[in-house]
Amino acid sequence: MAPIGVDYGGSQAELPMARVYDLVRDRRVYTIDADKTVVEAARFMTEHNIGALPVVRNGELVGIFSERDIMNRVVAAGRNPGTATVAEVMTANPRAVDTEETVENCLFLMREFGFRHVPVCEGKAVKGLISLRDLLMRYVSQKEAEARKLAS
Numbered sequence: 613m614a615p616i617g618v619d620y621g622g623s624q625a626e627l628p629m630a631r632v633y634d635l636v637r638d639r640r641v642y643t644i645d646a647d648k649t650v651v652e653a654a655r656f657m658t659e660h661n662i663g664a665l666p667v668v669r670n671g672e673l674v675g676i677f678s679e680r681d682i683m684n685r686v687v688a689a690g691r692n693p694g695t696a697t698v699a700e701v702m703t704a705n706p707r708a709v710d711t712e713e714t715v716e717n718c719l720f721l722m723r724e725f726g727f728r729h730v731p732v733c734e735g736k737a738v739k740g741l742i743s744l745r746d747l748l749m750r751y752v753s754q755k756e757a758e759a760r761k762l763a764s
Contacts (some may be wrong), residue, residue: 625626636740675702
């Protein structure tokens with residue numbers, strides 16, 4: 613983990629930056645095969661209450677498929693979700709972050725490019741999916757902990 617310098621009243625203290633993988637490591641990794649139909653993907657997403665899926669082929673990340681892709685590239689485009697494959701409508705070759713990436717750098721990437729979801733990978737193998745909601749919940753938890761500490 614790369615340290616960051618934090619100023620505490622004139623002195624520098626080294627604190628480790630949180631890794632993005634720490635936020636998703638205990639979750640089941642959901643992925644979808646690129647050859648599945650949009651209907652199959654939508655049903656899978658509904659069943660697991662998720663808004664985006666890393667797309668894999670032979671176990672390697674090749675894309676990302678989201679609810680927004682369904683709306684923009686299937687429904688609005690008039691495609692048949694029963695015959696269109698995920699590979700035809702996914703965002704191909706998505707930016708991903710390494711398991712060692714810091715939360716701060718991941719948030720910068722998401723903000724800079726307007727991403728709501730980013731795959732977390734080790735090489736081409738998907739290890740998780742981080743969302744803006746995950747980062748927001750982490751931020752809120754940190755602020756609540758700080759408020760409790762100040763109140764005690």
